[in-house]
Amino acid sequence: MKDKNQVFADLKDFLGFGEEDAQNLKALAPIFATHGGALTDRFYEKLGTVPETAALVEGRVDALKKTHAVWMSELFSGDYGDAYFERRWKIGLTHVRVNVPPHYVEAVISFLRGESEKLLVRELKDAGLVAERHASLLKILDIDLMVINLAYAAERVDRLCNFTGMSKKLIQRCIEQS
Amino acid sequence: MSRSEEISKLLKSLTSSSADVEAAAIVDNDGLMIASALPADVEDDRVAAMSAALLGMSDRIVRELGRGLFELVMIRGSEGYTILVRCGPEAVLSVLAARTAKLGLIFLDANRSAKEIARLIT
Numbered sequence A: 001m002k003d004k005n006q007v008f009a010d011l012k013d014f015l016g017f018g019e020e021d022a023q024n025l026k027a028l029a030p031i032f033a034t035h036g037g038a039l040t041d042r043f044y045e046k047l048g049t050v051p052e053t054a055a056l057v058e059g060r061v062d063a064l065k066k067t068h069a070v071w072m073s074e075l076f077s078g079d080y081g082d083a084y085f086e087r088r089w090k091i092g093l094t095h096v097r098v099n100v101p102p103h104y105v106e107a108v109i110s111f112l113r114g115e116s117e118k119l120l121v122r123e124l125k126d127a128g129l130v131a132e133r134h135a136s137l138l139k140i141l142d143i144d145l146m147v148i149n150l151a152y153a154a155e156r157v158d159r160l161c162n163f164t165g166m167s168k169k170l171i172q173r174c175i176e177q178s
Numbered sequence B: 001m002s003r004s005e006e007i008s009k010l011l012k013s014l015t016s017s018s019a020d021v022e023a024a025a026i027v028d029n030d031g032l033m034i035a036s037a038l039p040a041d042v043e044d045d046r047v048a049a050m051s052a053a054l055l056g057m058s059d060r061i062v063r064e065l066g067r068g069l070f071e072l073v074m075i076r077g078s079e080g081y082t083i084l085v086r087c088g089p090e091a092v093l094s095v096l097a098a099r100t101a102k103l104g105l106i107f108l109d110a111n112r113s114a115k116e117i118a119r120l121i122t
């Protein structure tokens, strides 16, 4: 695979994520500082109703909510350099370690895409402003998800390589040959 | 003689050394076929990838169980044997032998060939 930092740069480039988006996101920080916690509470409530995810969060919901609040605040920090994406990459690695089903991470992001729009409509009122800022938020949510998923997939292959003694090239060859 | 010609020659001499050795191939750790004297109906690329996978797993289990360094793995089927022997750090020699083969002799020949092949490819 390409160098990680290059992948981050390519993704930003592909989505046209730039300084304007950074400013839009920074401007949203106060809204999410006030209302983000309620969104987090809502999706943890949902995760608690699915046996697969409930088992993973049981007994540590408060700690995980705090972790999540940090993640969310970083979305609006205005700084999207390599260190930002390294932290996202680490989320993917941690999720493999605890066996988080990746489609539920996608589901949480999907929830945030929808709910954040409602929140912005309520708080900003101006439709043009909502559209512009929400577009930037969608981009960063998607890039975050892509990086988390990439790390998740890469970590699984790394673990398989370690366990089986097979190289990544060999695993790729096995996939192609099967 | 080029390196690959020398390797092919070694494989040929291994397969013709005894009627019990039916076929042989050399595969690198990434599952790429280096040289093959396998039957025509065998899909070289698949067997190469499978051999390398088995090599990787065998290497791991030898270490996990404190058996030193991996040297050889043998699989017995109702119609014969498949024997994988390490050829240095980068490759493995795969030998197909008849069910009735004298294994001691096959091991001897396979080990000797593996050493020579290792010298050629490393």
Ligand code: HEM
Pocket: A047, A053, A054, A056, A057, A064, A067, A068, A071, A090, A091, A094, A095, A098, A100, A101, A104, A105, A106, A108, A109
């Ligand atoms: C938008 C989606 C998500 C984000 C951004 C996210 C973020 C994070 C972060 C930042 C960490 C800490 C990483 C670290 O310590 O290095 C973490 C850990 C964790 N996440 Fe997620 N997460 C998400 C979805 C989920 C889902 C759907 C589950 C399912 C139950 C989950 C379960 C966990 C668990 C159990 C840990 C703790 C791992 C440990 O033992 O340290 N996460 N997550």
